[in-house]
Amino acid sequence: MDIRILGSGNAGQVPVWGCHCVACERAKQDVSFRRGPCSLEIRTERGVTLIDAGFTDLAERYEFDEIQRIVLTHFHMDHVQGLFHLRWSERPEKIPVFRPDDEKGTDDLYKHSGVLDFQTPFVPFNKVEFDDFSITPLPLFHSKITLGYLIEKNNFTLAYLTDTVGLPDTTHTFLANRALDCLILDCSEPPMPSAPRNHNDINLALWVYNTLKPKSMILTHISHRLDCWLIENEASLPDGIIIARDGMSVA
Amino acid sequence: MDIRILGSGNAGQVPVWGCHCVACERAKQDVSFRRGPCSLEIRTERGVTLIDAGFTDLAERYEFDEIQRIVLTHFHMDHVQGLFHLRWSERPEKIPVFRPDDEKGTDDLYKHSGVLDFQTPFVPFNKVEFDDFSITPLPLFHSKITLGYLIEKNNFTLAYLTDTVGLPDTTHTFLANRALDCLILDCSEPPMPSAPRNHNDINLALWVYNTLKPKSMILTHISHRLDCWLIENEASLPDGIIIARDGMSVA
Ligand SMILES: [Mn+2]
Ligand SMILES: [Mn+2]
Ligand SMILES: [Mn+2]
Ligand SMILES: [Mn+2]
Numbered sequence: 026m027d028i029r030i031l032g033s034g035n036a037g038q039v040p041v042w043g044c045h046c047v048a049c050e051r052a053k054q055d056v057s058f059r060r061g062p063c064s065l066e067i068r069t070e071r072g073v074t075l076i077d078a079g080f081t082d083l084a085e086r087y088e089f090d091e092i093q094r095i096v097l098t099h100f101h102m103d104h105v106q107g108l109f110h111l112r113w114s115e116r117p118e119k120i121p122v123f124r125p126d127d128e129k130g131t132d133d134l135y136k137h138s139g140v141l142d143f144q145t146p147f148v149p150f151n152k153v154e155f156d157d158f159s160i161t162p163l164p165l166f167h168s169k170i171t172l173g174y175l176i177e178k179n180n181f182t183l184a185y186l187t188d189t190v191g192l193p194d195t196t197h198t199f200l201a202n203r204a205l206d207c208l209i210l211d212c213s214e215p216p217m218p219s220a221p222r223n224h225n226d227i228n229l230a231l232w233v234y235n236t237l238k239p240k241s242m243i244l245t246h247i248s249h250r251l252d253c254w255l256i257e258n259e260a261s262l263p264d265g266i267i268i269a270r271d272g273m274s275v276a
Numbered sequence: 277m278d279i280r281i282l283g284s285g286n287a288g289q290v291p292v293w294g295c296h297c298v299a300c301e302r303a304k305q306d307v308s309f310r311r312g313p314c315s316l317e318i319r320t321e322r323g324v325t326l327i328d329a330g331f332t333d334l335a336e337r338y339e340f341d342e343i344q345r346i347v348l349t350h351f352h353m354d355h356v357q358g359l360f361h362l363r364w365s366e367r368p369e370k371i372p373v374f375r376p377d378d379e380k381g382t383d384d385l386y387k388h389s390g391v392l393d394f395q396t397p398f399v400p401f402n403k404v405e406f407d408d409f410s411i412t413p414l415p416l417f418h419s420k421i422t423l424g425y426l427i428e429k430n431n432f433t434l435a436y437l438t439d440t441v442g443l444p445d446t447t448h449t450f451l452a453n454r455a456l457d458c459l460i461l462d463c464s465e466p467p468m469p470s471a472p473r474n475h476n477d478i479n480l481a482l483w484v485y486n487t488l489k490p491k492s493m494i495l496t497h498i499s500h501r502l503d504c505w506l507i508e509n510e511a512s513l514p515d516g517i518i519i520a521r522d523g524m525s526v527a
């Protein structure tokens with residue numbers, strides 16, 4: 026099983042259009058610092074599972090037959106905008122799309138689902154066994170109904186938690202009882218004087234790190250503001266914390 | 277004034293994901309045959325006006341300061357999906373976005389409009405004078421409230437009419453009274469046995485050509501089905517009809 030950060034950015038991505046901050050200028054000069062829409066690729070011998078579909082060039086990145094399933098965290102546009110074009114594939118096979126229990130979805134995605142086969146919504150904490158790994162949906166705190174996922178294969182455990190501000194008690198307790206090899210966590214902002222509204226800042230991310238004690242933690246959903254802060258302050262973070270980069274291998 | 281077809285494709289674009297038809301294979305081999313989301317670029321000494329924003333790489337194509345305004349035909353995703361990321365620019369200047377009178381727009385675009393400054397909706401047939409050219413909004417027949425545009429500068433007249441199936445009488449009569457230098461028209465499909473639902477086929481496009489008699493007519497919003505048909509049948513079309521290509525100069 027190969028797991029890769031596909032995109033590590035927030036909704037504005039890095040570089041932000043028209044921005045001349047240090048982080049955005051760096052990303053314009055060296056594309057390896059660019060941050061696309063927050064998403065994860067899980068590749069096994071059987072194919073690719075995408076967690077979220079905010080990249081709009083998925084048709085160029087993946088052959089149709091390569092995509093085994095898509096798992097959505099929530100229906101904000103930066104996590105689903107890549108589906109509006111993909112759905113018009115005329116292949117007779119459908120692609121199963123797993124999702125939280127959000128009746129509306131967004132725009133006409135449910136109404137004209139095309140090749141996307143939206144599955145019965147996940148039930149929080151109900152583990153689902155795929156043929157190559159298992160996944161347990163975990164409620165998060167966000168402005169839309171949002172799920173994080175615990176991914177398990179043999180003895181390897183990975184939690185993918187975005188978008189969220191802090192963690193609901195139920196999810197926190199559930200994860201505190203597990204030994205996590207890796208935790209990939211929303212951390213959109215540098216330390217803020219008061220808790221942000223929909224995403225973690227560095228302070229909240231450190232609280233999650235210190236209370237769940239994963240072997241390693243990868244920060245994702247990163248804004249240009251956090252990138253600017255990291256350029257000055259990354260060394261101050263604990264050793265087990267890693268900053269996501271687009272394309273980075275996780276396991 | 278330089279006018280360029282930015283994208284000439286329908287919502288599925290060309291190549292369609294996972295399709296192996298002649299048109300899609302040709303577009304994979306030669307990128308000049310690719311068709312992106314249907315849109316137009318108007319460039320004057322003052323900057324760029326975009327008609328529609330379905331391309332999701334507009335931040336790479338244009339500097340922030342280059343975009344003077346965006347004019348939307350309607351709120352289908354293939355015409356607006358490029359705005360979801362652009363809006364998060366943090367520049368203090370706003371970009372005026374002109375639009376039909378569609379109260380809902382789509383998703384949270386009005387609610388979180390960011391740097392997009394949605395203007396009071398256009399009134400059909402009311403000519404608006406910009407500083408470098410004028411534009412007259414024209415109602416079209418489509419599954420959402422949709423406007424085409426008559427663009428006029430000095431003696432040059434261009435009608436941009438997509439997405440539409442046929443033309444409303446009011447719009448048809450309005451245009452029949454004008455000498456059109458160029459008409460860019462939705463033609464998504466090859467000839468169909470009965471009229472299609474939301475877009476023109478070749479039969480309807482020819483009816484528009486024969487009744488409005490523009491000096492030239494450019495077919496756009498093209499599907500891979502129409503491309504396949506054109507590969508066999510383009511020579512049968514009247515001389516004044518041109519097939520759009522992405523990036524093609526119009527005037
Ligand atoms: Mn997000
Ligand atoms: Mn979100
Ligand atoms: Mn369209
Ligand atoms: Mn449309």
Ligand SMILES: [Zn+2]
Pocket residue numbers: 040041044045046047048049050249250
């Ligand atoms: Zn920046």
Ligand SMILES: [Zn+2]
Pocket residue numbers: 291292295296297298299300301500501
């Ligand atoms: Zn095709």
